[in-house]
Amino acid sequence: xxxxxxxxxxxxxxxxxxxxxxxxxxxxxxxxxxxxxxxxxxxxxxxxxxxxxxxxxxxxxxxxxxxxxxxxxxxxxxxxxxxxxxxxxxxxxxxxxxxxxxxxxxxxxxxxxxxxxxxxxxxxxxxxxxxxxxxxxxxxxxxxxxxxxxxxxxxxxxxxxxxxxxxxxxxxxxxxxxxxxxxxxxxxxxxxxxxxxxxxxxxxxxxxxxxxxxxxxxxxxxxxxxxxxxxxxxxxxxxxxxxxxxxxxxxxxxxxxxxxxxxxxxxxxxxxxxxxxxxxxxxxxxxxxxxxxxxxxxxxxxxxxxxxxxxxxxxxxxxxxxxxxxxxxxxxxxxxxxxxxxxxxxxxxxxxxxxxxxxxxxxxxxxxxxxxxxxxxxxxxxxxxxxxxxxxxxxxxxxxxxxxxxxxxxxxxxxxxxxxxxxxxxxxxxxxxxxxxxxxxxxxxxxxxxxxxxxxxxxxxxxxxxxxxxxxxxxxxxxxxxxxxxxxxxxxxxxxxxxxxxxxxxxxxxxxxxxxxxxxxxxxxxxxxxxxxxxxxxxxxxxxxxxxxxxxxxxxxxxxxxxxxxxxxxxxxxxxxxxxxxxxxxxxxxxxxxxxxxxxxxxxxxxxxxxxxxxxxxxxxxxxxxxxxxxxxxxxxxxxxxxxxxxxxxxxxxxxxxxxxxxxxxxxxxxxxxxxxxxxxxxxxxxxxxxxxxxxxxxxxxxxxxxxxxxxxxxxxxxxxxxxxxxxxxxxxxxxxxxxxxxxxxxxxxxxxxxxxxxxxxxxxxxxxxxxxxxxxxxxxxxxxxxxxxxxxxxxxxxxxxxxxxxxxxxxxxxxxxxxxxxxxxxxxxxxxxxxxxxxxxxxxxxxxxxxxxx
Numbered sequence: 001x002x003x004x005x006x007x008x009x010x011x012x013x014x015x016x017x018x019x020x021x022x023x024x025x026x027x028x029x030x031x032x033x034x035x036x037x038x039x040x041x042x043x044x045x046x047x048x049x050x051x052x053x054x055x056x057x058x059x060x061x062x063x064x065x066x067x068x069x070x071x072x073x074x075x076x077x078x079x080x081x082x083x084x085x086x087x088x089x090x091x092x093x094x095x096x097x098x099x100x101x102x103x104x105x106x107x108x109x110x111x112x113x114x115x116x117x118x119x120x121x122x123x124x125x126x127x128x129x130x131x132x133x134x135x136x137x138x139x140x141x142x143x144x145x146x147x148x149x150x151x152x153x154x155x156x157x158x159x160x161x162x163x164x165x166x167x168x169x170x171x172x173x174x175x176x177x178x179x180x181x182x183x184x185x186x187x188x189x190x191x192x193x194x195x196x197x198x199x200x201x202x203x204x205x206x207x208x209x210x211x212x213x214x215x216x217x218x219x220x221x222x223x224x225x226x227x228x229x230x231x232x233x234x235x236x237x238x239x240x241x242x243x244x245x246x247x248x249x250x251x252x253x254x255x256x257x258x259x260x261x262x263x264x265x266x267x268x269x270x271x272x273x274x275x276x277x278x279x280x281x282x283x284x285x286x287x288x289x290x291x292x293x294x295x296x297x298x299x300x301x302x303x304x305x306x307x308x309x310x311x312x313x314x315x316x317x318x319x320x321x322x323x324x325x326x327x328x329x330x331x332x333x334x335x336x337x338x339x340x341x342x343x344x345x346x347x348x349x350x351x352x353x354x355x356x357x358x359x360x361x362x363x364x365x366x367x368x369x370x371x372x373x374x375x376x377x378x379x380x381x382x383x384x385x386x387x388x389x390x391x392x393x394x395x396x397x398x399x400x401x402x403x404x405x406x407x408x409x410x411x412x413x414x415x416x417x418x419x420x421x422x423x424x425x426x427x428x429x430x431x432x433x434x435x436x437x438x439x440x441x442x443x444x445x446x447x448x449x450x451x452x453x454x455x456x457x458x459x460x461x462x463x464x465x466x467x468x469x470x471x472x473x474x475x476x477x478x479x480x481x482x483x484x485x486x487x488x489x490x491x492x493x494x495x496x497x498x499x500x501x502x503x504x505x506x507x508x509x510x511x512x513x514x515x516x517x518x519x520x521x522x523x524x525x526x527x528x529x530x531x532x533x534x535x536x537x538x539x540x541x542x543x544x545x546x547x548x549x550x551x552x553x554x555x556x557x558x559x560x561x562x563x564x565x566x567x568x569x570x571x572x573x574x575x576x577x578x579x580x581x582x583x584x585x586x587x588x589x590x591x592x593x594x595x596x597x598x599x600x601x602x603x604x605x606x607x608x609x610x611x612x613x614x615x616x617x618x619x620x621x622x623x624x625x626x627x628x629x630x631x632x633x634x635x636x637x638x639x640x641x642x643x644x645x646x647x648x649x650x651x652x653x654x655x656x657x658x659x660x661x662x663x664x665x666x667x668x669x670x671x672x673x674x675x676x677x678x679x680x681x682x683x684x685x686x687x688x689x690x691x692x693x694x695x696x697x698x699x700x701x702x703x704x705x706x707x708x709x710x711x712x713x714x715x716x717x718x719x720x721x722x723x724x725x726x727x728x729x730x731x732x733x734x735x736x737x738x739x740x741x742x743x744x745x746x747x748x749x750x751x752x753x754x755x756x757x758x759x760x761x762x763x764x765x766x767x768x769x770x771x772x773x774x775x776x777x778x779x780x781x782x783x784x785x786x787x788x789x790x791x792x793x794x795x796x797x798x799x800x801x802x803x804x805x806x807x808x809x810x811x812x813x814x815x816x817x818x819x820x821x822x823x824x825x826x827x828x829x830x831x832x833x834x835x836x837x838x839x840x841x842x843x844x845x846x847x848x849x850x851x852x853x854x855x
Contacts, residue, residue, distance in 0.1 A: 004296050011295035012283040015042040016276060024279045025262040028242075030252030033454030033553070034059045036282070043293025047286055049150075049229070049250070050099065052106030053122065053138070054379050054654065055386035056092055058099035060456045063446035066389035068095055068308035068655065069379055072633045073108060075319035075651035077124035078673035078725075080770045081799055082137030084318055089141020091306040096147040102289040103148035103194060105229075105383075109135045109182040110158050112634070112677040113706050114688045118160035118602040121380040121633025121652055125676035126707030126722065128178050129794045129818075132185030139190035146299035148289055150229055151186050152196035155179050155213060159691035159698070160602045164234075166693045167201040170700045175202070176822040176829075177704050180213075184222055193226045193288050193298075197246060199234045205244075208235050214245030227285040233553065238264045247278040251454065251553055309656055314669075316653040316660035321673035322646070322726040329625055329645040331667030331728060332366070332585055367583035368398055369412040369576045369619060370612070372591035372631050375424075379652045380633050382599020387446075388655035394589050394629065397658030401666055408583065412576030413569065413615035415608065416593040419486040419523040419561035422448030426539070426562070428473035432461035440465055445473075448560030450543070453553070463545075463554045471541040471560045480533040481565025486525040489558025492544040495526050498537040502527035522595070523561045569611045577618050586623040587665065588616050591631035602691045606637045606683045616640045629661065635679045638719060649673070667728065674725035674770045674843070678708050681719040687711060708844040709791035723772050723794075723843035729763030729804070733848035738838045740853065741813070752795075752816040753853055757840045758809045761802040771810055771840060772797045774847060775818050778835035792844075793818065814838075819855065831855070 001009070019027070023039060031037040031046070038046040051057050055067040070076070070088055079085070096104055108119070112126035124131040139149045156168040156179050170179060186192055195218065198207045207213070208230050218224045228247045235241045235249035238256040242264075249255040264270040283292060290297030322330065376393035379385060398407055422428065428445040441460030448471060457463070475497075477483060485502055487493050495502040503526035531537060541560040548554050580586035590612040596603060607613075620626040620643045627646040630636065631653070641647055648671060653660060663669040680686040687710030688702050705713045708722035737756040757771050776792035795818035802808045823830040833855050841847030 004298070008284065008287040008292075008295045008298075011292060012280055012287055015044065015283055015292060016279055018042050019279065021265055021272065021275070022259075022262050024275050025265070026258050027282060028248055028261065028275070028278050029255040029258035030248070030250040032253065033251045033456070036248065044283070044286055045291035047103065047282075047289070047291055048101050049103045049105055050096065050101040051383045052092060052104040053108055054384060054652075055388070056095040056099055056101055056104060057386045058101060059454075061451040061453060062456070063387040064444060065099070065387070067099075067386040068312060069386050069388035069391075070312050071316045071319050071654040071657070072121045072380055072652035073124050074121050074633050074676060075316065075653060075673070076138070077130060077134045077676035078319040078321055078649075078651065079315070080130070080674050080676070080797055081318065081672075082133050084315060085134045085137030086141035086144075087306070087311060088315060089138045089143075090145050090303045091308055091311050093142045093145020093147040093303075094306055095308070096142075097145065101147065102291065103150060103285070104142055105150050105152065105196060107135050107138045107149065108152055109186065110153060110156075111178060111182070111706065113158040113700070114691050115606060115635040115677075115680065115683070115686050116603045116689055116691045117158055117634070118597065119380070119382065119599055120635075121597050122382075122384050122599075126678060127676070127794050128181035129185075130676055130797070131182040132189075135182055135186045136190045139186055139192045143190070143193060144299060144303055146289060146297060146302060148193035148226075148285055150194035150196040151183060151192045153198035153231055154183055154195050154207060154218070155198065156202045156207070157198035157200055160600055161691050162693050162696070164199045165201070165696060167204060167697045168700060169203055169697055171703055172824040172827070173822045174700055174703045178706065180217070183218070187218070187222045187224045191226075192224075193285050194229060195224065195226060196229050196231055197234065199231050206236065206240070208246045209237060209240035209244035211244045219245065225281070225284065227281045239269050242270055242274050242278060247281045254553075312654045313656035313660050313663070316650070316657050317663050317669040318672040319651060319653070320660065320664050320671040321649040321675055321724070322671040323649055323720050323724065324641060324644070324647040325726050326645045329585075329627060330648070330665060332665050333667040364406065364584040365582070366398065366402065366407050367576070367579040367586045367623075368395060368407055368409045368589070369580065369586060369615065370589035370591070371411050371414040373409065373587075373589035373629075374411070376657060377591050377593070377631055377652060378654050378657050380597050381594040384599070391655050392658035394587075394658045394661050397660070397662035398587075398665070400659070401662035408579050410576040410579045411572050412588065412619070413573060413611040415591050415610045415612055416595065417563070417566065417610065418593070418595060419484055419525055419563040421488075422475070422539075422560045422562045425476045425478055426473060428471055428539075428560070430458065431470045431472060432458055432466050433468050433470070434465050435467040445471060448541070448562070450559065451557050453555040453557075463548050463556075466545045468545060469543045469556065471543070473539060474536045475531075475539050475562070476536045477531045477533050477564070479565050481530065482528045483531050483565060484525050484528045484563040485539070486523050486561040486563075487541065487558065488523045488561055489543075491546055491558060493526075493558075494540075494542040495560075496538075496540040496542075497527075497529045498531070498539075500529070502529065523559075525561075525563070573611065573615050573618050576615060577622055580619040580626070581622040583623065585625045585627060586619050587627045587629060588619055589629045589631055590616065592633070592636065597633050606635055606680070608636050613639060617643065620644045627665070635677065637680075637682055641719060670728045670765070670767055671725070672727075672768055674723050674772075675720055676722075678711055678718045678722045679720040681717075685716050685718065687714050687716065704791055709793070712792065721843045721845035723770070724845070725770070725843075727767045727769065729761055729765045729767035731767070731769050731842070732760045732762045733840065734758045734760060734807070736838070736840050736849035736851050738851045738853045740855065741816070752819045753814040753838070755796060755812045755814060755838060755840065756809060757812070757849065758807065759800065760807040761804055764804050766801065766803045768799055768801045769842070770797055770799050771812065772843065773812050773814065774839045774841075774844060775814065776837050776839075777832045778837050778852060792839075794844075
């Protein structure tokens, strides 16, 4: 313990001694959606939390309070670079301080157990070692900026179906080696100031009451000394939660803590010492972020300011994964497509998205195709949503980077025929009125979404006095034709367009068990109106506010939705084909939608929505230089992948995704990513697809065999292996040397082994290579029953850079834990003695060098 740590501990104890029971109980309960109460008597300020992980939204869920939007966690993990994650964390700490936020509710370190997981995009990887390494970098970066983190969701929250109640049955070995392992690594290497416990049960016990995993493992074995906060509305039992080790029950003010906790102490149901332990953890967190007078903040010298746009652009490119590149199709600047004079433009002023005129005919040309090329999807849905000040679409980025007249755009295919929140062409306000029609307050509404939670209301409005909310303003269509309008949300509505009533009625709760699915689920079309491009019309959606007094959380959520004129899909594809036929290169952007990847539900399949597969095949048939850009946060089936010249995976690339795409396509940057999870050719090939509980239970029957381990066990070849990714140069792996670490595997403070890999850049361009080291006990390979084998595992990795013809050597330390497995009978880690195969290479399926290490 440092001197500053001791001062903080002394100050925490002094503050705790001044609190009465009621104040202590109140301090453990949220006072609203995002904050804990201040206690001025002890010099304690109000602690503010905010959702992450791609940005810091703050306490207001609105585009009026913009946030930098970084690439999705899968993209960050695809960098295979903890330092990139650390730099991202520093930027988010900077954003948090700007917004008055003290704790970011991130990172999410659950695993990609199944590709059907609905929040797959919000987690890092199928591999616990890679997840732990990236998560460690993220936590270190955020906390170096003086802002706390809450590593989540502890534990086993690997799917969304029945997530509030599901009992995940996970055997001891899988629990330790897979699902707890990232949390353990981050606690050891980053000392996070917080952890968030999940909604679900693990082996019969709700995680917010799981004393064994929280008190005995997290705090006892691992030495975690931070605060444990519930996922929102996850705490269900006063005594169960406090005795199970939960420190903070969110949100408030109606929680199982506060007055209920004080009464439980007075009745003898809960010892006051348990409350004191929780308050001590909360005060320690407050001290670390500088909210407790007399206690030095954990960080006093802040990092240098970070350029958010520049880092978002760099991080996006570093996570792009080049899955296929036949004949060196990419980069396009290799003598095929001239760049403007000078370097690629900065991420400054870019033209708005829109349909471009045909090229002038001078020089090579590019056909850019796909609705997602114009209206980019840059992040996943649900609580991870933030609102960036700007979004650079692929069309924006390539328009700015290419010579004038060399780019032609066509929609080709739209991934969704559903209505989406009113955006392009709408100018809206939200007006709150009382029962007499008097205006209480109003504010701008840059999209058609009203998402007011807790105190996030226009000035002058309150939940008690609001009788109605009107979303009102003008809409200027960019296309002539029949426009569809609709609603999303629960309650009574009146919809008017251009002076005519379109619909009046009530939307009631359906079968949805998850509030995210109920409020943000399927949109409802209410009517169609013929409109003329460029002619503004008045629009109004009147929402009648229901009685909110009985709800545990005061919130108003509904949306005005819109869908432009629908053209014949075959006609759209035909237009794209003609554009592709006339171009030197065709770039097709395909994407998922928020109805495919979001919070609150799991996926049903891995297919791209709409006619996107048809578009790719039709374009590839007329242009052999077809490049497909995949804008998805998690695996999708790519049935045409061997029919096209190149496939580039951009994930959800954040606000600067289009600028980063131009950088990579035109060769200003190399695609730096490697797959953090295995991509199946078809869903049927995925070894683990069970995400729907049976009678409330979800059996993790596969044990430790998920991801690449499961594919090997099943003998199934995926479309693209874990760790796969191409660059713009070639590498030769020359030598591998392995030595045992001092103290042996698991020895005090010593690594399990040291691996040295020598490799050379044999191509014509500078490049970056991610050297991956996998470990498997050699003797286990002869085990008769494959189900009992110790699976091969990622044990270490490192990135190297070299110019053409250069040779470079990297040294990778393999931790002692890589040589151990969990002994369920003994309840402890067991070293696997004997021979181990050490494999180094470019992916799990492409190991170039092998050595044997004897322990």
